[in-house]
Amino acid sequence: MKPVKINSQEILEAINSGNGYIQVDGREFLLLEVEKIDDASIYEVTDLEEEKQLLQALNKNNPILSDKEIDSMLGK
Numbered sequence: 001m002k003p004v005k006i007n008s009q010e011i012l013e014a015i016n017s018g019n020g021y022i023q024v025d026g027r028e029f030l031l032l033e034v035e036k037i038d039d040a041s042i043y044e045v046t047d048l049e050e051e052k053q054l055l056q057a058l059n060k061n062n063p064i065l066s067d068k069e070i071d072s073m074l075g076k
Contacts (some may be wrong), residue, residue: 021070032050033046
């Protein structure tokens with residue numbers, strides 16, 4: 001995983017909005033905050049709620065959101 005520096009103010013505001021998803025052009029992205037990335041592309045999750053959601057997803061408790069739910073989260 002390679003860190004990417006974001007210079008667009010609009011994208012920075014979307015990332016900092018607190019929403020779990022953002023849309024860039026026609027593509028939708030799930031946001032995950034990581035504390036550090038090492039050479040092996042392994043990252044640490046430090047937010048407890050995020051860790052809980054990731055563990056649920058890994059344990060197959062990963063409900064698929066409908067397009068309507070994603071649109072609602074994106075403020076469409």
